[in-house]
Amino acid sequence: MGEASRISRYIYTVLTLFVIWLFLTSSFDPQEVAIGAIFALIVGALTYEVFTERGLGNLSPKRVLYFIAYIPYFLWAMIKANLDVAYRVLHPKRPINPGIVECKTVLTNNVGKLALANSITLTPGTITLDVKGNRYFIHWIDVKDESVEGASEKITKPFEKFLKVIFE
Amino acid sequence: MIAVYLFLIAAAVVLSMYRFFRGPTTADRIVAVDIMTTLTTGLMVLFALYYKRAIFLDVALVYAVLAFVGVVAFARYMEGGL
Amino acid sequence: MSQYASLLIALPLFGAFFIPILKRTSKNAVMPFLVLVTLIQTGIAAWVFNEVYTTGKPIIVLAGGFKPPVGINLYIGHFAALFVLVIALASFLMAVFSLRAVSIEPKDKYAMLFLLLMLGATGMISTGDIFNLFVFMEITAISAYALTAYNKTGEASEAALKYIVLGGIGSSFFLVGVALIYGSLGTLNMAHIAELAHLVNPTVAKAGLALLIFGLAVEAEQFPLNAWAPDAYQEAPHPVTAMFSAFVVKASLYAMGRVIYILSAVEGWDSILRLLIILGTLTVIIGEMSALRQSNVKRMFAYSSIAQVGLIAVGLALGTQAGLSASVFHMFNHAIVKALMFLAVGYVALELGGAEISKFEGLGKKMPITAFAITVGAVSIIGIPLFNVFWSKVQLILAALNAQYTWVVALILGASLVEATYYIRLIHAMWFKGEGEKVKESNVLALVMLLLVALIIVIGIYPEPFWNAMQKAGSDIFDVAQYVKNVPLLGVNP
């Protein structure tokens, strides 16, 4: 998928920034809103080129829906991860079986790859060590499968089904 | 009540300091810093609540930003990426 | 109208901030612009000087319009008015010199730092607030660090590093002093501090004053806190060295004097003065001895300058009005002479490729005007009558004797003797040794040097009006009661 038009990218950036501003100020005071709009316009103009490639395309209903659905899914994974961590940390024997494995991803979009990497990092027993092209190198605290396919199946796949829709 | 949590988190910060001083590698120390800053951000938010002053939240946010970039800077420096 | 004296601060800032923009349009315009700004600054300073000396009243600039101690005020009394002019004029002359002396890029940055160095010193001598003093001191110091290292050689960096480390320690402890004084009084305004000085807890006051002086003494080049100075003087670009000696160190000395006298109600004040006299004395002795056998003339002048600074400090610490006036007079005279000397030595180093004494052999034949200028400066510093420094040395001697410090007199005698030795060696090398082709001397620089020479001789022959001005300037520092009265303090009292 190629780049969206400049206008689309700019507007998308400004909108994002404006929303963030509203959150930051936690206020609907017209003065704040007005200044926020101005700042969003200015900062957006300075940064939209690096910020987004697809612009308003990100806001298609499908993507938004998948994104909303992804939140609880991800949060749950994260909580599981932390319980796992708590278990390993607090267990007197410190049960770990670490190693670095490789996974392949089907994602091509950079933001998608970032989201995948972050998701991996925050979920059970894994941290993204490096990303080269479509190859993810992952530190796994409890290596269950050393093969690329096996690891991909266990680590990247669960997220990809959401992320593919959201970012591709 | 908030004070209890403050104390708890502060204790966690102190614990992670152990790794900072113990090392043994530079990477260990930076990891310790990373964790400490995250914990401190939370601590600051709780402090804001303790003093009932929302304005301190801004401080926490600035702190989080600076700490994040700082840690990344250390990491990149260690890696030879600067 | 008098508030327009704030242009003294605004103009150099404006100039410095404008340079990055100017540079975009014309890179070659930067250095002439520097000369222009310093010239205008000299004009403003002259107006301020005239204003203060004709009305006899200080100009109080209220920054932001708030009355002190609520707002920060500038106090341009007789001292500041005089030295603002000295600073501006010296800067102007050195800016002219810089046109020729500075060839290393990036010149636009040099020009900015140059202006800010001037600004820092101007602020230091005119501010009426002790923390603001710190800020201006740091402006001065940091631009001085940058300028010291400007040539980007290893040695220049080494010199700057030393300056930074020692200056950093000094400024930290200065700030501790500020914290102590503030913690005890709740105010930072100098006049207000002076007014309330009797309320300070004696222990706090003593430690606070000691720390303030400690911090300032590093910048004021008092032994043994001055170890950075010879290196920095040697390695800084020549016009900058001249500025260091002519007014940067003077600003710190003044600040030291001001701080001492506004806290004169403090218990143990006398012993601090005595300590400072000891430091000053050591500064003179070590400075002169170190200059004695220097093979690098610039470094020799640096040590000579340090020694003079020691004398000035001794004068400041005599605790009498006469001492202060003499000290101020010596500052003034020394500023003129050292501006001349460093200008000349810098020019020689530029033309002949170094400041080693061997380069000065036959200078009388190669660069007669420059050699003449150095000679006049040397003769003046030695304290030959009918040259300006003679009068300030005499006044220092008189003041020291009046203050029962007879041995200070012996100090001046010994110092002058040593000075005579090494300066005569230089003079001899210039006029009676070596041969060489005549070098075409720059007309502009020759004019600048002869102007300074003329000033030296005019003061030497007719010191009265200058001495009158110096006495007023000295009393400006000494008469704290008057100082407090002059500052329109808002009634914020405990």
Next chain:
Amino acid sequence: MNELALIVFTPLIAGAFAWLIDVKGIREIVGVLGAAVPLGYTALLYQKTGEGLSFVLNLGVFKLTFALNTLNWFFLGIGALVGFAAILALVSTGRDSYEWLFALMSLSGVLGVFLANDLMAFFIFWEIMTFASFMMVLHYNKAASLKYFLLSVFGAYAMLIALGIIYAKLGTFDFAQIQQAMYKEAYATAFGADTLFSKGESALIYLLFLIAFGVKAGMFPLHVWAPDAYSETNQSYAAMFSGVLSKAGVYGFVLLYILMGTRLAIEFGGFRSTTKFGYIIAFLGGLTIIVGGLLAALQEDIRKLFAYSSISQLGYILVGIGVGTALSMQAALFHALSHALFKGLFFLIVATIVYRTDKTTFADMGGLAEKMPFTFAMAFVAILSLAGIPPLVGFASKWVLFEAVISQNLPILGGMVFFGSAIGFVYLIRFTYAVWFGQRPSELENTKDAPLPMATAMAILALFNVVLGIAPGLVARELNKIFGKEVIGGNLFVLDLGFGRYNALAILIYLVVGIVIAGIIYFMGAKVRKVPVTDTYQSGNPVTMEYNLTIRRNFFLPLKETLAFWLRISFDKLYQDIGAWVEDLAEVLRNYVYNGNVQSYAWYLAVVLLILALWGV
């Protein structure tokens, strides 16, 4: 325009003009005129010494005041006369306009010193004089000038400090006020009342002035600059340098008596028949006589000989001043005049010889009497005058001095003075024979006699040597005027001290006869003996050059060997050693202190903090 101002500033202005114009011929005229004006005015003012002529130069910070009185007219006279002669001789020997400027500037300086009526004026003109003379030496010899400069600066600062102390206490530089205040001080001391100056401070001032004036007068052991400086400059100028400038030191000592003599006498008490402080001056003067005389005898360079001789003669004057009676003071002043006249003359003679022969060592000279008869005649006068042979002025003054010392029952000083006279003969013999008589080196065959300006200058001084020698009463009259009482009695030709009489006229008559006879014998004898000097044998072996004891070379070698131990003690070398030691120390110190390590420097800061802390705790 005020006469005093003209006297003081004309030479300086003329010098500046001569320097600026820089045209040979014109600068000489301007210069000589510049020296003539003070001389003329000094002569004119002779009648006005009692009128209290004064002149004020307002510098603002201080007023420089000048005033004329009988005492300083006397010195002014010496200065203007000898100065004029020297400047006149400079017409021949002056190398460039530089010399005209500084020679005249130093004349201005010394005249200003004599006329000054307050300490600041005194000091400033003292410095002008010193500076100008320094420049004259610098022109010829760097090492000599450096030594001169350093000692001068030392002296100058000593004076400045003394001035400072006085000003700090009294708030004035004015001579009269200082004198008055010091009288009060003296009485206060005498009655045990409170004084402004403590004993220590008085001693300090005395010591400082002793240094300041001692340097200029060439007093032992501060004399080390003088031999080099007097010899390493234009020899015409040396006439003024040695003849007049050194008198500024003498004048200073006189001033010391005037300003605070009573005070010092009462504070420090007496020694035998004199005062302690005076005795110190006199004793140093005595040492100066001996050291100067001995060293003069050992010199191989004609200029050096007279330089040391000058030092030695100054010793007499110091003895006179130090003894401190009215008579000895008068004797000192008298000898100051004599010395200026004959030593001025000597230096002009030396200048002529150097000018005509380009030689400076005895070894290269001989038989010049034949070639330079006029100069020889002048030398004859000078030699007789210095040797103290009546009826020349040198005898008159020396005689009074002897009498003054002996009458005070000061045996050591007396011994020194007599020894000085003896040694004076010794070195004069050397000069007389080695230069004027004996075999003449072949290069000197074409030597001409003195050029007109030098001849005139010499003639003027010689004339005064003779006239004042024959009529010492002229001087005595002046001296009595200064002291306001008749110390030396007698008439124009006779000096009567009460316990001794000297009739110059009578002696003149005997002598003229004697000289005529001696002259005839010499000129006849000189034709008879012509022995090659080097063909002298000792115990059958040819002597080495080292032991070639002719009158022209190493004549006093045995003396030198006798004194070898003492000669090794050289204050000149001592000062140099101290200087070198100080410099070495400074070198070590600075490399130790400024060792380059920023951490060491940080430690210095910590040490200061520690001191502050310890002192605060």
Next chain:
Amino acid sequence: MVKRILAIVFILIIGFWMAKALDQIPFGQDRMLVGKYYLEHVTEDTGAINAVTAVVVNYRGFDTLGEVTVLFIASTGVAALLWRKKRKRTAKTEGSIVLTTGARLLLPFIMLFGAYIFIHGHLTPGGGFPGGATIATAFLFFYLAFTVYEIDHKIFEPLEGFAGLGYVTVGLIGLAIGGYFLFDWIWQTWGIGRENVGRLLSAGFIPIIYTLIGIKVGTELTGIVDNMIKEPEEGG
């Protein structure tokens, strides 16, 4: 070893001395004098509710002008000292896609956040300096992620100058209108925003000055980072 022991002895004595002095300034007591005046008059005098900001920009505006100058000196000085004919980045490795994409995503947010900080200086603990520093952080992050990234000095340097000029100009307008350098003419003469105390558009020229400072600090710190990160090329 001796050095260390000596150093410890030294600092203990010095520390004891400072502690003794500090002992006379009881901790936590209300000793305010001028500070009290500020707290009581700040809103009326300046319109700011953040007294620190009012002190920084209004009452002690001179300090702040100096502070801005100090940073300007540092930026200029660093640029002067690290100036070479040719300089470039010599980093060994580029950040992974995680870092580069993170930088792209965070840049606008951090910049906006910096702006938020400096524009709210009179209301919150922020201000021009932390705001500017935050903005610089965004650029620093770019330098961290990309090995080829470089700011455009042609824009940054003049911008820095303009911001500084703006500050001085605001001060000079005060001199022209109110008679005092750095006089808050917006608040005191024009009285703009008097009804807005506690809201964004208040406090006279504080938001303007803080905006200028924010821009200035942001550009300066970025410039410093840029200079520090680059290294001279061969023969540069």
Next chain:
Amino acid sequence: MSIASLIGQVLVLIGAFFYVVSALGLIRMPDVYNRMQTATKSATLGSLGVIIGAGIWAIGEVGSYSWIPKTLVIAIFLLLTNPISAHALIRAAYRSGVPLWEGSVVDKYKEAEKSLERVEGIKGNLEEALEEGEKDE
């Protein structure tokens, strides 16, 4: 105590618990990689709990809803940046040569790097050969 306070407090409690776990993980794990594994995750989750919890708690404690958006911003910022910094750190640790724990079972990254180096090496040789070829011509 209001509901909001209660919820908030519970969240803060959970967050604080994970904070402690994070610190313990930092201490207990054998190498830097495993320390990161444990510490980063729990610190991030802990932050979510503490910070958002504080925002909710503020409704009851301060009586203002305006805390929630801002705490959310902080929390999301941490959620986004913590894995990035962890990633940067672990990569840096690996590349700066911090060895894996001796109990580690596999290192695919090392193998990949080696083959990459081989590829790079071949590429380099090729380029050199090409350059030389150009020179020969």
Next chain:
Amino acid sequence: MNPYYFASIALILIGLYAVLTKRNVLKILVGLSIMETGVNLLLISVGYVSGRSAPILSEGITPDRAVDPIPQALVLTAIVIGVATTAMALSVVINLYERYKTLNVEEIRRLRG
């Protein structure tokens, strides 16, 4: 001794200790920074008033419930100055290292005497 005062003095002294004993220039600079931090903490501590809040007069803080704003303003300035100094120092050290190839203070002493 109050813990804040103690901590600030301790920081100042630790910094000074580093300056006095560490051979590496960078460590000395770190020492200076630590000193600065200590001083800033000291300034803040001096202005603190027990039981009071930041001098931002919102959220129910009245002038009599706020701490002294001056030290905080001063510290803001001091921090910036510290940063500026550090930046200068670092670039000086960069140049120094480039020329001397060492960061050992005992070897950085070509200028002496």
